[in-house]
Amino acid sequence: MGRLTxxxxxxxxxxxxxxxxREETMAAEEPLEIRLDGRAFSVTMRTPGDDFxxxxxxxxxxxxxxxxxxxxxxxFCAGEDEDGRQTFNVVEAQxxxxxxxxxxxxxxxxxxxxxxxxxxxxxxxxxxxxxxFALDPERGRVELPVLLQLPETLRSGxxxxxKTGGVHAAGLFSTEGELxxxxxxxxxxxxxxxxxxxxxxxxxxxxxxxxxxxSGRASFELVQKAWLAGIPVLSxxxxxxxxxxxxxxxxxxxxxxxxxxxxxxxYSHPERIMAPEAGTAPGHTIHGQAARSQGSAAGRN
Numbered sequence: 001m002g003r004l005t006x007x008x009x010x011x012x013x014x015x016x017x018x019x020x021x022r023e024e025t026m027a028a029e030e031p032l033e034i035r036l037d038g039r040a041f042s043v044t045m046r047t048p049g050d051d052f053x054x055x056x057x058x059x060x061x062x063x064x065x066x067x068x069x070x071x072x073x074x075x076f077c078a079g080e081d082e083d084g085r086q087t088f089n090v091v092e093a094q095x096x097x098x099x100x101x102x103x104x105x106x107x108x109x110x111x112x113x114x115x116x117x118x119x120x121x122x123x124x125x126x127x128x129x130x131x132x133f134a135l136d137p138e139r140g141r142v143e144l145p146v147l148l149q150l151p152e153t154l155r156s157g158x159x160x161x162x163k164t165g166g167v168h169a170a171g172l173f174s175t176e177g178e179l180x181x182x183x184x185x186x187x188x189x190x191x192x193x194x195x196x197x198x199x200x201x202x203x204x205x206x207x208x209x210x211x212x213x214x215s216g217r218a219s220f221e222l223v224q225k226a227w228l229a230g231i232p233v234l235s236x237x238x239x240x241x242x243x244x245x246x247x248x249x250x251x252x253x254x255x256x257x258x259x260x261x262x263x264x265x266x267y268s269h270p271e272r273i274m275a276p277e278a279g280t281a282p283g284h285t286i287h288g289q290a291a292r293s294q295g296s297a298a299g300r301n
Contacts (some may be wrong), residue, residue, distance in 0.1 A: 001082050003028055003030070003049070004028055004047060004048060005025050005026060005027060005028055005160070005164060006025070006026045006027075006028050007023050007024070007025060007026075007231075008023065008024055008025075008026050009021060009022070009023050009024075010023070010024050010117065010255055011196070015120045019243040021279065024133050025163050025164050025168040027033070027047055027160060027164040027167045027186050027280060028047055028048055028055055028162055028186075029045055029046070029047060030045070030046065030047075030048055030089055031044070031045055031089055032044050032045075032046050032048075032051060032054065032055075032089055032090070033089065033091070034055055034058065034088045034091055034093065034121075034296060035046065035077065035090065035092040035093065036064075036092075036095060036101070036102070037091055037093075037094055037095055037101075038092065038270075039045060039090065041102070042058070042290050044058070044187070044190065045177060045186070045187065046185055046186065046187060046190045047160070047167060047184065047185045047186045047187075048088065048089075048134045048195075050183055050194045050198070051076075051088065052074045052091065052197065052201070053100045053183065053194040053195075053197035053198045053201065054185075054190055054192070054193050054194045054197055055074060055091045055197065056071060056074070056093075056185060056192030056193075056196070056197030056198075056200045056214075057192065057194055057196035057197030057200065057225070058196075058197070059071070059093060059197075059228075060193075060197070060200055060205070060225070060228050061189075061193060061196065061221075061225040061229075061231055062191075062222065063096070063100060063102075063132075063228060064099055064100055064101070064102055064103065064123075065079070065095070065098075065099050065100075065164075065200065066132045066133070066206075066228070067098065067198075067199055067200070067203075067205060068148070068200055068202075069097070069098060069171040069266070070091060070095065070096050070097075070098045070099040071094070071095065071096060071097055071099070071200070071201075072094040072095065072096040073094045074090070074091060074093050075090070075091070075092055076088050076090065076092075077090040077092050077208075078089055084112065085248065086195060088140055088239075092178050093181070096165055097256075099124070102172070109205045115287070116159040122149065122284045130297060131227045131228045131229070131230070131251070132181055133205070133206035133208075133227075133228070133230030133250040134252070135230065135232045135253055136208060136216055136232070137252060137269070137272075139208040139209055139232055140209055140210070140231075140232030140233045140272050141175060141272045141273075141274055142173060142175045142211055142233060142273060142274065143273075143274045143275075144264075144273055144275040144276065145276070146175070146176065146177040147211065147233075147235060147256065147259065147264060147273060148259060148262060148263075148264060149177060150171065150177065150211060150213040150235060150259070150262070151213060151237050151259050151260065152234075153173075153177070153179055154169055154171040154179075154213050154215060154237060155169075157169075157171070157179065157182045157196060158182075158184055158188055158215070159184075160184040160280070161184060161215075166186065167184045167185055167186055167191075168184065168185060168186070168190075168198065168212070168214070168215050168216050168217040169182060169183070169190045169191055169215050170182070170183055170188070170192045170194070170195045170212060170213070170215070170232060171183075171193035171195070171213045171214075172195045172198075172199065172207065172210055172211075172212055172231075173210060173211045173212075173213060174209065174210060174211075175209050175210065175211060175233075179193050180199075180210065181194060181198045181199065182195075183195050184200070186216070187252060188214060188216050188217075188220060188222065189219075191214070191215075191223065192212065192214065192222055192225050192226070193225065195212070196225060196228075196229045199229065201231075204230075205228050205229055205230055206230020207230050208228065208230055208232065209232075210231055210232070210233070210236045211231075211232075211235060212226050212233070212235070213229045213235045213236075213259075214234070214235070214237070215234065215235045215236075215237060216237065216238050216240070217236055217238040217239050217257070218236035218238070218239070218240035218241070218243055218257055219241055219243050220241060220243040220244045220247055220272060220285045221275075222234065222236075222244070223240075223244045223247045223251070223253065224247060225249040225251065227247070231253070231258070232252075232253060232254060233246070233272060234251070234255050234256070234274065235255040235256040235257075235259050235264070236255070236256065236259065237257075237258070237259055237260060238257065238258065239257050239258060240255055240257045240267055243286070245267045245268055246287070248267065248268040248269070249268040249269070252269060253268065254266065254268060254269040254271075254272040254273065255267045255268045255269075256273075
């Protein structure tokens, strides 16, 4: 997998056995500097690969672009390591008409770590951005069995996780459960940026009839990124934060968590989830007030 992984010698200790030395495959993590029109904008830690998607999605999440034509070009800049090898760790984006060039006073002056997508933003006011895409309550409806199957489909496609056990994943699905794009990265927000950037470059924004499935928890920044991409449903295998729920409620987004096996908790706008009515055939669904009642009960579990 090239720069996606590294080999590392480790010493394994186990009670009752002598220590053993072996090699393990680890997920790579390297800095990526993002430049806008020749000016340094941000540095993020990421797993190398799909870097143009990462930059495109990052700029969507920053409210800078929302359509493919807002980006005139993306290119790698010159950069070498101590051995003189090209690092491909600097990407310059040239903005086009319609892009919202960021205020220089809001530039990120510290590293963005792979665990936090909004750390280092110069102003807290820049965090709560308003999406250019309103979420239509009639779009993004998904049947419960389809929603529950997404984590397993995501997991089965995680090749890098299978080798390292050390990366997050984000998958964009149609409301029928078709996998449209899957990306992996050491940072959960990077994985989402790579998915959104793919959609941007494919001219698919806004992503009105899609579900974003993530492998970890649902944080504020993931809800924000989904909102700015026009995604109506965000589902996570773990818990959401309280601020993530508040933002999803404000945005009109359906936010699901603890999606595991046959159960899922829905924390906001459960009316998009079409659940089989008890004692009926799988194809029979309920929605509206009944779905809202079920979703409210699930959110208390």
